[in-house]
Amino acid sequence: MAAISSPISLSKANGENGYPEIDWDSLGFGITPTDYMYMMKCSKDEEFTEGKLIPYGNIELSPAAGVLNYGQGLFEGMKAMRTQDGRIVLFRPDENALRMKIGAERMCMPSPSVYQFIDAVKQTALANKRWIPPPGKGSLYIRPLLLGSGPILGVSPAPEYTFLIYASPEESGALNLYVEDQFDRASHGGAGGVKSITNYAPVRQRQRFSDVLYLDSVSGKYIEEVSTCNVFIVKDKTISTPPTKGTILPGITRKSIIELARDLGFKVEERQIAVEEMLEVDEVFCTGTAVVVVPVGSITYQGKRIEYRATDTNSVSKSCCQVMPEFKMVRLKK
Numbered sequence: 001m002a003a004i005s006s007p008i009s010l011s012k013a014n015g016e017n018g019y020p021e022i023d024w025d026s027l028g029f030g031i032t033p034t035d036y037m038y039m040m041k042c043s044k045d046e047e048f049t050e051g052k053l054i055p056y057g058n059i060e061l062s063p064a065a066g067v068l069n070y071g072q073g074l075f076e077g078m079k080a081m082r083t084q085d086g087r088i089v090l091f092r093p094d095e096n097a098l099r100m101k102i103g104a105e106r107m108c109m110p111s112p113s114v115y116q117f118i119d120a121v122k123q124t125a126l127a128n129k130r131w132i133p134p135p136g137k138g139s140l141y142i143r144p145l146l147l148g149s150g151p152i153l154g155v156s157p158a159p160e161y162t163f164l165i166y167a168s169p170e171e172s173g174a175l176n177l178y179v180e181d182q183f184d185r186a187s188h189g190g191a192g193g194v195k196s197i198t199n200y201a202p203v204r205q206r207q208r209f210s211d212v213l214y215l216d217s218v219s220g221k222y223i224e225e226v227s228t229c230n231v232f233i234v235k236d237k238t239i240s241t242p243p244t245k246g247t248i249l250p251g252i253t254r255k256s257i258i259e260l261a262r263d264l265g266f267k268v269e270e271r272q273i274a275v276e277e278m279l280e281v282d283e284v285f286c287t288g289t290a291v292v293v294v295p296v297g298s299i300t301y302q303g304k305r306i307e308y309r310a311t312d313t314n315s316v317s318k319s320c321c322q323v324m325p326e327f328k329m330v331r332l333k334k
């Protein structure tokens, strides 16, 4: 069973305008502990009922917890942001709630209802409001987790589950990708299409690259997903992205960009994309909660490096980004 151990002390005093005294210009994508986290528990045959905010801190887990031994866990990623006119908004939290439900079914776990999920996210964001960066300086990354926290030795669903949310301010930058042609991310019939923690465990890292791009596990010819985000190519004003058929995470930013780009008059296709084709396009960009919509600066495949030079005026990802901030945001009460 997961319980709270000593809270981590947060010494950041409030500075100007009630914000903590941190350098908002050098956030990056790293963990900055905030004030509160949210926790809710239930046993295997029950539903989640009531959770609460508690001080951010370490949690205690049985060494036999399902999540530690067999990886029975899911996560979500979402953001709270401040708009220029002072509102605090969340991006499509209902989509994250639904994706966690679908993932929980695949991983044999009970999940919070959509209402419970959104309510808990709102509570966490508001309790950590002072950590939501000033407008234009990044966002508060919110990380909901669903864990098999009860002890289990045989390979079966854990007897207890913990739904936990923590948050950290962050800001992410441009990508230089390495095409991974030795290892696969997911195979057909596996769990590549849900946000299981196990999809992120064997992550490949390559020196000098910000992330790796995986190919399909059957032929090794077609691009699938970057380890932290979805990928798009642009050629002659047509935008293409690989279809989500079980091996690719159905990203919420991905779905939003498809809708938004169509609204903006672009042709958008979901189809198989050969890695060679990618080397000939005008622009490549990635989408995800952490990265939002980020241009890819270069791709390296089998020793060959291609650089992309979409400019501010012709960049499709930048056009989408400009309209993105107001797209389907949910306002949080202040």
Ligand code: COI
Binding pocket: 076, 077, 078, 200, 227, 228, 229, 288, 289, 290, 291
């Ligand atoms: C997100 O964008 O929320 C992700 O899941 C990426 C994360 C693994 C850094």
